[in-house]
Amino acid sequence: xxxxxxxxxxxxxxxxxxxxxxxxxxxxxxxxxxxxxxxxxxxxxxxxxxxxxxxxxxxxxxxxxxxxxxxxxxxxxxxxxxxxxxxxxxxxxxxxxxxxxxxxxxxxxxxxxxxxxxxxxxxxxxxxxxxxxxxxxxxxxxxxxxxxxxxxxxxxxxxxxxxxxxxxxxxxxxxxxxxxxxxxxxxxxxxxxxxxxxxxxxxxxxxxxxxxxxxxxxxxxxxxxxxxxxxxxxxxxxxxxxxxxx
Amino acid sequence: xxxxxxxxxxxxxxxxxxxxxxxxxxxxxxxxxxxxxxxxxxxxxxxxxxxxxxxxxxxxxxxxxxxxxxxxxxxxxxxxxxxxxxxxxxxxxxxxxxxxxxxxxxxxxxxxxxxxxxxxxxxxxxxxxxxxxxxxxxxxxxxxxxxxxxxxxxxxxxxxxxxxxxxxxxxxxxxxxxxxxxxxxxxxxxxxxxxxxxxxxxxxxxxxxxxxxxxxxxxxxxxxxxxxxxxxxxxxxxxxxxxxxxxxxxxxxxxxxxxxxxxxxxxxxxxxxxxxxxxxxxxxxxxxxxxxxxxxxxxxxxxxxxxxxxxxxxxxxxxxxxxxxxx
Numbered sequence: 001x002x003x004x005x006x007x008x009x010x011x012x013x014x015x016x017x018x019x020x021x022x023x024x025x026x027x028x029x030x031x032x033x034x035x036x037x038x039x040x041x042x043x044x045x046x047x048x049x050x051x052x053x054x055x056x057x058x059x060x061x062x063x064x065x066x067x068x069x070x071x072x073x074x075x076x077x078x079x080x081x082x083x084x085x086x087x088x089x090x091x092x093x094x095x096x097x098x099x100x101x102x103x104x105x106x107x108x109x110x111x112x113x114x115x116x117x118x119x120x121x122x123x124x125x126x127x128x129x130x131x132x133x134x135x136x137x138x139x140x141x142x143x144x145x146x147x148x149x150x151x152x153x154x155x156x157x158x159x160x161x162x163x164x165x166x167x168x169x170x171x172x173x174x175x176x177x178x179x180x181x182x183x184x185x186x187x188x189x190x191x192x193x194x195x196x197x198x199x200x201x202x203x204x205x206x207x208x209x210x211x212x213x214x215x216x217x218x219x220x221x222x223x224x225x226x227x228x229x230x231x232x233x234x235x236x237x238x239x240x241x242x243x244x245x246x
Numbered sequence: 247x248x249x250x251x252x253x254x255x256x257x258x259x260x261x262x263x264x265x266x267x268x269x270x271x272x273x274x275x276x277x278x279x280x281x282x283x284x285x286x287x288x289x290x291x292x293x294x295x296x297x298x299x300x301x302x303x304x305x306x307x308x309x310x311x312x313x314x315x316x317x318x319x320x321x322x323x324x325x326x327x328x329x330x331x332x333x334x335x336x337x338x339x340x341x342x343x344x345x346x347x348x349x350x351x352x353x354x355x356x357x358x359x360x361x362x363x364x365x366x367x368x369x370x371x372x373x374x375x376x377x378x379x380x381x382x383x384x385x386x387x388x389x390x391x392x393x394x395x396x397x398x399x400x401x402x403x404x405x406x407x408x409x410x411x412x413x414x415x416x417x418x419x420x421x422x423x424x425x426x427x428x429x430x431x432x433x434x435x436x437x438x439x440x441x442x443x444x445x446x447x448x449x450x451x452x453x454x455x456x457x458x459x460x461x462x463x464x465x466x467x468x469x470x471x472x473x474x475x476x477x478x479x480x481x482x483x484x485x486x487x488x489x490x491x492x493x494x495x496x497x498x499x500x501x502x503x504x505x506x507x508x509x510x511x512x513x514x515x516x517x518x519x520x521x522x523x524x525x526x527x528x529x530x531x532x533x534x535x536x537x538x539x540x541x542x543x544x545x546x547x548x549x550x551x552x553x554x555x556x557x558x559x560x561x562x563x564x565x566x567x568x569x570x571x572x573x
Contacts, residue, residue, distance in 0.1 A: 007352045014349040020370035022337045086332035087394070090297055092322040 011093050015101025020108060023075045033067030033113050040174065052125040056118070057206035058179045061141065063117045066170060066197055068110025068142045069149025075102055076153040077162045095241040099150060099234050106146025107139070108150075114138040127210060133219065134209030140226040141202035147233035148198065152239040173199050198229040250275045250402055250433040251296065256293050256305035258457075265291040267457040268305065273435055273450075278428050280448035281437040284554060288457040289437035290330060296435070297327045310401060325481055326395030330406040330437075333391065336380030339392050340371055340461025343379055351398035354485065358397070359556040365393040369423065375398045392423065396432075403427065405436040409443060421447060455552045468547040476516050477546075479538040480523065482507045489530040496522050507535070 023029065041059050079085040088098050117135070121127075127218045152169060156162035174180075176190065177199035183191060205222035213219040251273035258266040266288040273279040281289040294300035296307050298318045307314050312321040334343040341362060348358035366372040369389040374382070379390060379400055388408065395403060408424065409417035427434060438444050444451050445465045452462040461468060482489070490509040494502040496519060502511040513519040516539055527534055548554070 010352065011350055014346060018335070018346055020339070022335060082336075083329070083331040083333035084335055086299060086327070086329045087334060087347065088350070089299055089333065090322065090325075090327035090329070090395075091347065092319040092352075093350055094319065 003041030008094075008097050011097045012101040012104060014035050014088065015088070015093075015098060016104035016108070019075055019102055019105035020206065023071050023078075023105065024109060026071075026074050029067070029070045029074065029109065032070035032073070033109065034116075036066050037062035037117070040171075041180075047208075052127055052180065053207070053211050055119050056125065056127060056129070057203055057210050059121065060114050060117050060138065061177075061179055061199065061203045062112045062174060064110040064141045064202065065145050065174065066136060067113035068146040068164070069104045069152065069170070071106045071109045072102055072146060072149035073153045073162050074159055075105070076150060077156045077158050080157045089241075095238040096234070099147075099238045099241065102150055103143065103146045103229065103230075103234060106149055107142040108144050110146055111138060114142065129210040130212060133213060134206065136223060137205035137209045137219075140223045141205065144198050144202065144226040144230040144233070147230040147237070151233040151240075152236045154237045173197050175202055176200075179203050198226055201225045201229075247274065250277075250310055251279075251293075251435060252306075252308040254306045256292065256295055256307055257303045258288075258295060258300065259303045261385050265458050266295070266302075269452075269454075269457075270305075271452050271459060271461050271462055273433055275433055276428070276431050277450065278424065278434045278436065278448050280444040280451040281282050281454055282434070282439070282441065282448075282451050282550075283437075283454035284439055286456075287439075289439075289454055289456040290406055291438055291457075292454075293329070293404050293435065297325060297329070297404050299329070300324060302344040309318070323398070324401045324479075326398070326400035326403045328388075328395045328403070328405045328408060330393050330410065333387070334379050334394060334555040337378060339378055340366065340382070343390065344394055347394045348397045353398060357465060361397055361399070362393075365396060369393045370419075383413075383416075385412050385419070388416065388420060389423075392420065396427075400432070402433045402435070405434060407437055408441065409438070437537070441543075441545045441548055451544075453548060453551055455554065460551050461566070465544050468551075469542050469544055472542045472547050472550040476513055477540045477542070478511050478513055478516060478519070478523070479536075479540065480509045480511070480527075481535040481537075482509070482527065483533040483535050486527075486530070486532055489526050489532055492526050493523055496526075 027077050037059060040062055041055070079088065089095075115138075118129075118138075122129075149166070152161045152166040177197050178186070178194060179199065183194055183200070186194065201222040205219060205226065208214055208219050208222070251270040251271075253269055255526065256266055256269045257264070269288070269292055271279075281292060283289050291300060295302045296309065298314050298321065301315070302353065309321045310324045312324070314321050335346070344362040344365065345358060350389075353361070363372065366375050369392065371386065371389060371393065374386070379387060382390065392405070392408070404473055405424070408420050411525050412420065421443065424434060424436070436447065438447075448465065448466050450462060451468060453460045453468070461471070480493075485506055486509055487504060490504040490511075493509060493511055493556070502509055511519075511523075520537075524534070542550075
């Protein structure tokens with residue numbers, strides 16, 4: 001590995017560690033990461049007698065979806081508003097390094113939430129997930145949704161500006177992605193839209209992690225799509241950061 | 247003397263607004279160079295283009311021979327930036343903030359630990375190194391920001407309005423630190439709208455107005471541009487309204503300010519004007535208590551070059567005004 005790559009890696013890690021120290025325990029993270037998924041699930045799924053093997057992946061997917069992205073909805077606009085983004089961009093770091101560091105912090109937050117929810121749910125439900133597949137699905141989902149959160153927050157300079165549109169987009173995606181119920185019964189149009197949404201692939205991958213893989217290629221496809229989406233979101237965010245006057 | 251910063255026809259448009267209009271200048275190695283102008287003159291936009299925070303619409307900027315557009319990372323390794331809106335992380339301690347910035351610059355552990363201690367001592371922050379930056383006053387935060395900009399030992403330091411909004415003591419301390427840095431081969435480009443600060447700190451000054459550079463020279467040479475007019479301050483032993491009006495009407499005299507017993511008058515040739523003024527004082531039975539000639543200030547040069555009233559520069563109160571008494 002060249003010196004440039006090693007240096008970039010150190011920069012990514014420094015930004016990720018800094019973000020975890022500063023933004024992990026901000027109020028909106030707890031609201032969006034811990035409580036919102038629970039409330040959403042309580043409101044829309046529990047009274048419908050949904051099977052546990054649907055509940056667990058759905059709940060974990062929502063927790064990752066809101067949690068991994070929540071830290072970015074705070075950090076990016078806040079860094080722009082307070083001027084710390086100037087300090088970052090005045091250093092010899094590329095926008096992509098900044099974005100990767102932030103995505104890594106979001107990924108860590110998503111994984112922590114996924115672990116908390118999974119552990120809590122498994123205490124009460126008789127499930128035996130494939131921990132390797134489930135962890136892989138949670139890892140890729142966290143990466144993708146952390147990048148997605150960055151992309152949603154990138155155009156904004158303040159948290160109150162960034163939060164409402166991001167929340168609306170997320171809630172719509174939650175309903176369309178088969179989080180509360182399997183998509184087998186969905187109409188062709190709904191199915192078409194759902195296939196465009198990364199959350200659909202996260203839910204599917206996590207379900208396969210709980211119930212065992214439908215097939216290796218299908219599981220790999222879910223992970224591949226999540227990874228590709230993550231890369232696209234990161235590149236778009238880096239481009240927005242580079243393009244916009246800070 | 248080599249040029250550390252070379253700017254050629256640098257231009258920035260924001261829609262129809264021309265923020266910087268074909269600015270060209272060079273900053274010599276080890277020099278303190280000032281961009282002086284009122285708010286909205288284009289100083290901050292210029293410094294943002296020179297530090298890679300804003301892309302120019304056209305023109306080139308070379309920092310230590312490196313084109314910011316083509317090689318921004320290598321250029322940024324050579325510069326430290328204290329922007330007017332930049333800040334450090336309130337949640338981190340002074341020490342951790344410096345360590346974070348040092349890591350971004352790829353500094354080795356031993357070097358960054360030593361350098362952080364050295365800078366915190368230099369800036370009088372060592373005893374508060376474990377305190378969160380959020381607990382610091384504006385002046386302490388500015389000191390920490392300058393320390394962070396110097397952590398990687400840059401060859402060039404950009405300071406955007408370094409003393410704006412600071413109390414007198416902090417402003418004086420920061421000006422002192424800037425003075426100390428000049429002996430260390432650090433090239434400094436600073437922006438300010440405080441005329442006295444530019445006069446005090448800068449070896450050369452570029453005066454900007456409405457995005458254009460109007461003049462570039464040393465403070466003394468800029469003052470000499472308006473040398474043809476001198477200022478006479480005459481104090482009489484009693485109010486001198488009538489005499490002052492007649493002084494104003496004399497040949498070779500310009501505008502006159504009357505303030506009770508004191509008359510301030512701009513004259514082209516003091517040797518010709520003085521005997522006439524003394525004669526007028528006798529005619530009006532006035533005794534001259536004191537008589538001073540003063541050289542034009544940088545403020546006079548600024549007014550002559552831009553046509554702006556100096557008040558446009560003091561929309562925010564200058565710390566120097568309090569410090570130095572009357573302006």
